[in-house]
Amino acid sequence: MKLYSIKHLNTLILILTGLIILSSPAHAVLEVEIKGGFQSANPIAIVPFSWSQGSSSAKSSIDIARIIRSDLARSGLFSPLKLNQLPERPALGGNINFERWKNTDAEQLVIGNITPVGQNLYEVKFQMLDIFSRKEMAAYRYTVKQQQLRRVAHQISDKIYEKLTHTHGAFDTLIAYVVVNNSGSGKKRTYTLAVADSDGFDEQVILKSQQPIMSPSWSPNGKRLAYVSFEKGRSIIYLQELKTGQRKVLAEFKGLNSAPAFSPDGKRLALTLSKDGNSEIYIMYIASGVLQRITRHYSIDTEPSWSPDGRNLIFTSDRAGKPQIYQIAVNQQGKAGNPRRLTFEGNYNSNASYSPDGKFITLITRVQGRYRVAIIELANGYLQVLTQSRLDESPSYAPNGKMILYATELRGRGILEAVAVDGSNSPQRLRVLSGDVREPAWSPFRSR
Amino acid sequence: MFEWIKENSIAFSIAVILHLLFIGALLFNWEFDKPRQIVLKQGDIIQTTAVDANSFNSKIAEIEQQKKAQQQRKATAERKAREAKEKKRQEEKRKKAAKKQAAQKRKEQAARKKELQRKAAQLEEKKKQEKKRKEQKLKEEQRKQAEKKAAEQKRIKEARQKAEQEKRQAEEKKRRIAEQKRQAEADKKRQAELKRQQQREQAERERRSKGIVNKYVGLIAQKIERNWRRPPDTAHNLQCKIDIVLRSNGQVISAKIAESSGNASFDHSVETAVLRASPLPVPADSVIFKQFKEMRLRFEPGSY
Numbered sequence: 001m002k003l004y005s006i007k008h009l010n011t012l013i014l015i016l017t018g019l020i021i022l023s024s025p026a027h028a029v030l031e032v033e034i035k036g037g038f039q040s041a042n043p044i045a046i047v048p049f050s051w052s053q054g055s056s057s058a059k060s061s062i063d064i065a066r067i068i069r070s071d072l073a074r075s076g077l078f079s080p081l082k083l084n085q086l087p088e089r090p091a092l093g094g095n096i097n098f099e100r101w102k103n104t105d106a107e108q109l110v111i112g113n114i115t116p117v118g119q120n121l122y123e124v125k126f127q128m129l130d131i132f133s134r135k136e137m138a139a140y141r142y143t144v145k146q147q148q149l150r151r152v153a154h155q156i157s158d159k160i161y162e163k164l165t166h167t168h169g170a171f172d173t174l175i176a177y178v179v180v181n182n183s184g185s186g187k188k189r190t191y192t193l194a195v196a197d198s199d200g201f202d203e204q205v206i207l208k209s210q211q212p213i214m215s216p217s218w219s220p221n222g223k224r225l226a227y228v229s230f231e232k233g234r235s236i237i238y239l240q241e242l243k244t245g246q247r248k249v250l251a252e253f254k255g256l257n258s259a260p261a262f263s264p265d266g267k268r269l270a271l272t273l274s275k276d277g278n279s280e281i282y283i284m285y286i287a288s289g290v291l292q293r294i295t296r297h298y299s300i301d302t303e304p305s306w307s308p309d310g311r312n313l314i315f316t317s318d319r320a321g322k323p324q325i326y327q328i329a330v331n332q333q334g335k336a337g338n339p340r341r342l343t344f345e346g347n348y349n350s351n352a353s354y355s356p357d358g359k360f361i362t363l364i365t366r367v368q369g370r371y372r373v374a375i376i377e378l379a380n381g382y383l384q385v386l387t388q389s390r391l392d393e394s395p396s397y398a399p400n401g402k403m404i405l406y407a408t409e410l411r412g413r414g415i416l417e418a419v420a421v422d423g424s425n426s427p428q429r430l431r432v433l434s435g436d437v438r439e440p441a442w443s444p445f446r447s448r
Numbered sequence: 449m450f451e452w453i454k455e456n457s458i459a460f461s462i463a464v465i466l467h468l469l470f471i472g473a474l475l476f477n478w479e480f481d482k483p484r485q486i487v488l489k490q491g492d493i494i495q496t497t498a499v500d501a502n503s504f505n506s507k508i509a510e511i512e513q514q515k516k517a518q519q520q521r522k523a524t525a526e527r528k529a530r531e532a533k534e535k536k537r538q539e540e541k542r543k544k545a546a547k548k549q550a551a552q553k554r555k556e557q558a559a560r561k562k563e564l565q566r567k568a569a570q571l572e573e574k575k576k577q578e579k580k581r582k583e584q585k586l587k588e589e590q591r592k593q594a595e596k597k598a599a600e601q602k603r604i605k606e607a608r609q610k611a612e613q614e615k616r617q618a619e620e621k622k623r624r625i626a627e628q629k630r631q632a633e634a635d636k637k638r639q640a641e642l643k644r645q646q647q648r649e650q651a652e653r654e655r656r657s658k659g660i661v662n663k664y665v666g667l668i669a670q671k672i673e674r675n676w677r678r679p680p681d682t683a684h685n686l687q688c689k690i691d692i693v694l695r696s697n698g699q700v701i702s703a704k705i706a707e708s709s710g711n712a713s714f715d716h717s718v719e720t721a722v723l724r725a726s727p728l729p730v731p732a733d734s735v736i737f738k739q740f741k742e743m744r745l746r747f748e749p750g751s752y
Binding site: 029033035036037038042102130132133420422 | 661665672678680691711713717720742744746747748749750
């Protein structure tokens with residue numbers, strides 16, 4: 001490093017003789033290498049939100065901090081402190097003893113407050129602080145009705161998640177699924193199509209039937225569901241408005257009508273029909289009902305899923321003998337390319353769908369006779385199995401691409417689990433419902 | 449000389465005129481100084497007496513004539529006496545005057561002689577002066593000639609000296625430049641030497657403190673590494689650099705990302721690690737601590 005030119009000779013000599021002991025800080029800065037560290041979920045302290053006034057019915061039924069803790073923990077990226085690990089419970093705007101917090105594992109501190117502000121109306125405020133820099137990282141306020149308090153909790157989870165991971169949070173989203181109940185003494189089964197918060201709470205029934213309901217699929221705007229119902233004794237694809245319950249038949253062709261999947265622009269529906277002999281993939285233009293046939297093969301082609309750019313479909317086909325995933329280009333002009341096989345590992349791969357960024361697909365792969373959730377990186381074809389379970393089905397990406405929701409089996413009945421796509425976390429069980437839960441589908445982002 | 453006259457013709461003319469005037473004046477003076485004398489002739493006095501006798505013989509009264517005659521006689525006697533006396537006096541006076549005149553004449557002659565002598569002397573003097581002047585003039589001319597010659601010689605000498613001086617100055621200048629160059633090179637060399645010396649000393653100091661520095665670098669790296677929780681979903685090939693400033697007790701005053709990993713969560717984890725690890729272990733020796741006051745930390749997950 002050329003620090004001094006000969007022009008400044010005198011100055012240099014002066015410096016050298018006068019400050020001979022000092023070395024120039026410009027080139028003497030010590031560089032220390034720190035290798036390793038430990039990869040772990042972010043320990044964050046979520047202090048129970050305080051209530052400003054008296055008691056209310058909401059107070060006993062909703063624990064916002066708990067919902068947030070559960071959300072963050074489920075993501076695999078956070079390990080919220082347990083209540084007994086909190087050294088204090090500061091109120092919003094109150095004094096915080098940061099030195100005490102430094103002795104915990106926590107890196108951030110979330111404190112909040114709920115104030116009833118009117119008839120069934122609540123104001124929720126929260127603040128997130130960085131324990132080490134003592135800086136405020138986020139602060140928001142919501143005014144909502146009691147029945148929206150859960151949603152506010154998820155929205156706060158999203159804010160925290162976004163602030164710390166710089167990724168869109170997907171807690172304030174919905175999941176659709178089918179529950180099978182064996183009610184009564186006989187073998188009478190009840191099928192329920194339901195929608196719930198991403199944590200499985202706040203379940204709303206969309207459809208109840210004595211006959212099987214299958215394959216719920218979200219419209220891109222999150223306001224409608226397409227599904228297959230056997231309520232009329234055979235498979236029919238319906239489209240239903242969630243808000244109004246209004247529905248219409250989309251496909252009731254001869255034979256099998258199954259596996260509906262909305263195109264990203266919401267104008268088309270990919271589906272499986274057997275009207276022409278065996279199961280083939282078609283695209284239906286929803287407004288006109290016009291069909292475009294995509295596959296022509298004597299083997300079974302089913303479970304279509306759209307690429308995020310709408311230019312490709314992936315589907316399951318046993319044209320090579322065993323079920324594998326294929327990709328086929330589709331375009332608006334009604335032409336389709338030649339299918340390209342994507343999976344080569346294992347002899348059973350099915351139920352594939354794209355990640356929101358289009359770089360991965362998630363699927364069910366059979367490993368040593370067990371059906372597990374896996375992902376494949378399309379760029380290189382590498383397969384990564386994410387679960388250790390025995391019978392997983394219907395994996396679907398969260399709209400932020402960070403988690404995969406799927407159904408699995410626990411002691412003979414279906415439950416919902418979510419797993420982080422990077423495999424950093426063990427699968428997180430969603431709220432355990434009473435029945436046998438199947439065919440989950442994660443909604444798109446909700447408009448806020 | 450002639451040239452000089454030519455050049456100073458007016459002055460020379462004035463000088464010549466002045467000289468002539470001076471010489472004239474001297475001659476005139478000599479005329480003026482001649483004493484004025486009144487020469488009285490004897491004849492004049494006798495005539496006067498004759499005039500008086502005539503008036504005496506005029507026609508006057510009788511009575512009185514006697515008396516008058518008596519008186520006249522008496523008067524004449526008296527007058528005669530007087531006249532005699534007067535005559536005698538006059539004679540004496542005349543004699544005296546003659547004598548005086550003679551003396552005067554002598555005196556005048558002497559004076560004349562003297563004047564002549566003086567004039568001669570003056571002439572002589574003048575001649576002498578002239579000669580002297582001529583000599584002087586000659587001398588002057590010679591002097592001037594000599595001076596001229598000397599001046600010429602001096603001029604030549606000076607020109608030579610000047611040339612020599614210029615030559616000397618040129619040489620001096622050349623020498624000085626060379627000296628400066630040499631000096632600069634010497635300075636440069638000395639500087640380089642000083643720098644080498646400095647580096648040697650620095651190296652020596654570093655050798656001495658290196659053990660201590662290494663020890664604390666290790667302790668610091670370890671403490672931060674222990675406190676470095678990386679986000680689970682970040683890639684393993686990320687790297688980031690952070691500049692930190694420490695107090696002498698090891699407390700972290702500031703931690704700023706110098707080179708981002710491109711992943712904000714990863715960067716934040718690094719900042720948190722440093723702050724969480726604060727205070728860092730630092731050497732008590734204040735001189736060695738100076739190396740720790742400002743540090744750059746490079747974070748990378750490492751291979752596993």
